[in-house]
Amino acid sequence: MQTKKKGLFIEIIIPEKWADMSIETLLKDYWKVPKKLMHEWRMSKDVLVNGLAIPWNTTLPKDAKLLLPVYKSNPTSIEATYMDLSVLYEDDHLLIINKPAGLETHPSKPNQTDTLLNGVAYHLLLEGHDGELRHIHRLDQDTTGAIIFSKHALAGAILQRMLEERRIKRSYKALVHGKVLKKKGTISASIGRDRHHATRRRVSPSGQHAVTHYKVLQYDSKKDLTLIECSLDTGRTHQIRVHLSHLGHPLAGDTLYGGKPIFHRQALHAYQIKLTHPITEEPLVIHAPFIDNKNVFSE
Structure with missing residues (x-):
């Protein structure tokens, strides 16, 4: 699946298997986009096909350019904190980090700013991204390894459903x-x-x-x-x-x-995450090398 970030939008070239689907079918049935997000996009008329806001029951032609306003969601409320992160995988939709020991995945108390989620917020802020940010799963404070974060609400919703359906193998x-x-x-x-x-x-x-x-x-x-x-x-x-x-x-x-x-x-x-990419649908196998293997693990 071909995608490209364009400002606050993601451009997707409609593949053959989506041809003859409507916008409504793609969002509601294929991706199962949350109702609140679908309502926001419908009201804003920001879902575009070849640059035009067309009725959502219109059939999508193959190779058409679909624009989705994925970065127009509410800004993240997570305070950004600088950290030296080990990035295992990153694209416009998701980020996979190799978490060190001694770091919580996300804030567990008010005003906490020293978690991995705070570090990811800083990393994305440097890229000019201050939209919705979500950790898809978590690891205990002293467990190391791969954690997935989504960069926008659409990817986050799909990944969360994939996790619930056991389609993300950890x-x-x-x-x-x-x-x-x-x-x-x-x-x-x-x-x-x-x-x-x-x-x-x-x-x-x-x-x-x-x-x-x-x-x-x-x-x-x-x-x-x-x-x-x-x-x-x-x-x-x-x-x-x-x-x-x-x-x-x-x-x-x-x-x-x-x-x-x-x-x-x-x-x-x-040490490993296997999944199908939530947007491009390419298979991903991500390996997280041991961070402190000299003290704990021996390969």
Whole structure:
């Protein structure tokens, strides 16, 4: 799919598979654009085809130039803070960052300005972008790896739906205590809050459904640590940490869930994201290299 940023608009060349769709069908049925955003665009008459505002039931001809006012959304309320970011992927629609340890994904209290979202806001401000900014998922403060951010509301809405439909595949590497005997397996155990601890979660029949798949990569007999790969069907808070602790193999360094403090943080890294681009529809496979592998991971 060919796209190009033009001021406050994105220009998309209509591909053959969209020919004979109307603007209404494309936005409402194909992209499932949120009603509020569709209403804004309909009222502003800013959706243009070959430079003209045409009725939304008009058929889109192949190779026509569709202009969408994606950057006319409300400005972000996130305060920009300078950070030295590791950018894994970036285009006009989304940004993928390799998050370091010790950094929250987004503000969790009023006036907080030291999170990754604040750093991304600064990065985009340097590009002249001050529109809607959204983190599509999150990582714990001391977990490293790839996080997706959207640059406009349309990409954000599509990515959020893709995440809910499990069409964004996130893979993690983790070091756990002990020798994991099963080479691969699935942990299906609901997760809820621990009423005895403000931040801790626990396996609970009354909690939220949670499924983690794992595969053993290697075992270090000297350190009694197993390197495993994990993927998630669900995205519950602390899911991998809770599930592996429940399995009897807590993450190394994860003292909250029974790990020994042999590292300065829990040994968990989101090393790969696979998805179909929300706008161009090209397949993306993004790898996040270990940030502090000398201290935590060994490749």
